[in-house]
Amino acid sequence: MKVKVKRFKEGRFEVSEFEVPVEGRPTLLEVLTKIKETQDPTLSFRVMCRASICGTCGVKLNGKPVLACNTRVEGEEILVEPLDFFEPIKDLVVSHDPIYESLKAKKVWLIPKEEKAGVSAQDLLKTSKSWDCILCGLCNSVCPPLLEKKPFGGPLLFTRLYKILEDPRNGSEEVLLKSSLESDPKACVHCSSCNIVCPKGCMPERWITLIETKLLQRGLIKKEEPQDFGFLGF
Ligand code: SF4
Ligand code: SF4
Numbered sequence: 001m002k003v004k005v006k007r008f009k010e011g012r013f014e015v016s017e018f019e020v021p022v023e024g025r026p027t028l029l030e031v032l033t034k035i036k037e038t039q040d041p042t043l044s045f046r047v048m049c050r051a052s053i054c055g056t057c058g059v060k061l062n063g064k065p066v067l068a069c070n071t072r073v074e075g076e077e078i079l080v081e082p083l084d085f086f087e088p089i090k091d092l093v094v095s096h097d098p099i100y101e102s103l104k105a106k107k108v109w110l111i112p113k114e115e116k117a118g119v120s121a122q123d124l125l126k127t128s129k130s131w132d133c134i135l136c137g138l139c140n141s142v143c144p145p146l147l148e149k150k151p152f153g154g155p156l157l158f159t160r161l162y163k164i165l166e167d168p169r170n171g172s173e174e175v176l177l178k179s180s181l182e183s184d185p186k187a188c189v190h191c192s193s194c195n196i197v198c199p200k201g202c203m204p205e206r207w208i209t210l211i212e213t214k215l216l217q218r219g220l221i222k223k224e225e226p227q228d229f230g231f232l233g234f
């Protein structure tokens with residue numbers, strides 16, 4: 001299999017090509033590891049858990065963001081690139097700092113109402129899927145407003161915000177509503193790209209819609225006025 005790797009080196013991108021003998025359908029991570037072990041020990045990429053849990057190994061495979069550890073490859077040729085949106089550091093490694101900085105800036109963590117506050121299985125079901133987020137950032141890497149550098153929190157942040165906001169143990173609703181407002185859910189264009197690429201089926205766009213509804217119900221944002229089509233004459 002020919003493996004083309006678009007890598008970031010000394011401030012610019014270049015493409016390296018490797019011929020990798022493969023049997024069956026290895027994971028992309030296995031292919032990258034084989035290149036590193038047998039052909040180019042300088043090739044850099046992220047890996048930790050190898051089990052779709054840590055969220056660190058996101059890259060683009062033939063143009064689509066994937067987790068390298070849970071994506072199988074086949075065919076005669078593949079192209080591997082670093083994720084869009086995130087700042088490249090080296091080869092396929094990008095900086096995940098913006099993820100943690102935004103969660104910290106918007107105070108997205110659970111502050112319990114009371115000591116030993118409990119939660120029922122039914123309550124957890126209400127937010128199920130948002131709990132599965134592994135902070136991989138694949139959703140942010142395809143989000144049009146983020147790619148256009150608009151001041152939008154992005155799908156990852158809203159997925160976390162929803163998870164904590166709807167947790168009955170949480171005692172910081174006002175803080176999180178303010179954070180949601182500041183993250184401008186109305187900037188979402190509802191293209192669903194985040195839902196499509198999420199490797200854990202988290203449906204970020206759904207949580208953005210539900211948070212926007214909550215803000216509307218609280219009177220914190222206003223409903224869009226319908227456009228005036230008076231010129232149509234009816
Ligand atoms: S919502 Fe999905 S794609 Fe986005 S960071 Fe979480 S797991 Fe990754
Ligand atoms: S649905 Fe919204 S959050 Fe998701 S990728 Fe599109 S614009 Fe971004």
Ligand code: FES
Binds near residue numbers: 052
């Ligand atoms: S190595 Fe942890 S998610 Fe892929």
